[in-house]
Amino acid sequence: MSETRADVELDFGDDGLIPAVAQDADTGEILMLAYATREAVDRTRETDRAHYYSRSRDELWEKGASSGHVQHVEEILVDCDGDAIVYRIEQEGGACHTGFDSCFHRTIDGEIIGEKVFDPESVYE
Amino acid sequence: MSETRADVELDFGDDGLIPAVAQDADTGEILMLAYATREAVDRTRETDRAHYYSRSRDELWEKGASSGHVQHVEEILVDCDGDAIVYRIEQEGGACHTGFDSCFHRTIDGEIIGEKVFDPESVYE
Secondary structure (H helix, E strand, O other): OOOOOOOOOOOOOOOOOEEEEEEEOOOOOEEEEEEEOHHHHHHHHHHOEOEEEEOOOOEEEEOOOOOOOOEEEEEEEEOOOOOOEEEEEEEOOOOOOOOEOOOOOEEOOOOEOOOEOOOHHHHOO | OOOOOOOOOOOOOOOOOEEEEEEEOOOOOEEEEEEEOHHHHHHHHHHOEOEEEEOOOOEEEEOOOOOOOOEEEEEEEEOOOOOOEEEEEEEOOOOOOOOEOOOOOEEOOOOEOOOEOOOHHHHOO
């Protein structure tokens, strides 16, 4: 995790972004899906903390930089085509800005299956 | 899983696609990431078999229709923004066309961590 260049070739597509899935390294739970640039992947490898690219804010984004809910990256996996990655992480606090442990805390039928682990009003001002 | 319309609103973006992560419902292993259209999600809910949209072939794609490696969908999860989904599945055969159980069978350093579960030459002619 100390190198700044990927040894496996990554395909960042036409928009320079690759989907990155954050997965709890211990439980296997899928916590969130966001997008990463080459710079975000490099910063993740340099720091072992998950970095993404915020499409709404149009900037490099270290998860937890403001909330404290950082993601310690144990391993990065790459798929067969090189156009998707998985960050296997240890999550501090909760991954979702709504206070749930995972952004995927509901089914398509609307049933809540996730666990609320923090009060978003006390974290995001 | 019998309804044809999602109860949770999904955001298919400008291109009509939503990223869909297939996860082994038993082990939590992430098997693949592909894209789904509204039609693919509807077909998945109608049949309980994972459907995606093939961007390369530009068509609706039932996973395993030719290989037999179908994905039985137990549950569909939606993230907080409604712009990513998880198919929690039981995989027949292997998810990856290269013969591995998962498309995410290697680390970014190039180390192979996945398990080869079938010979692709005997499946894809």
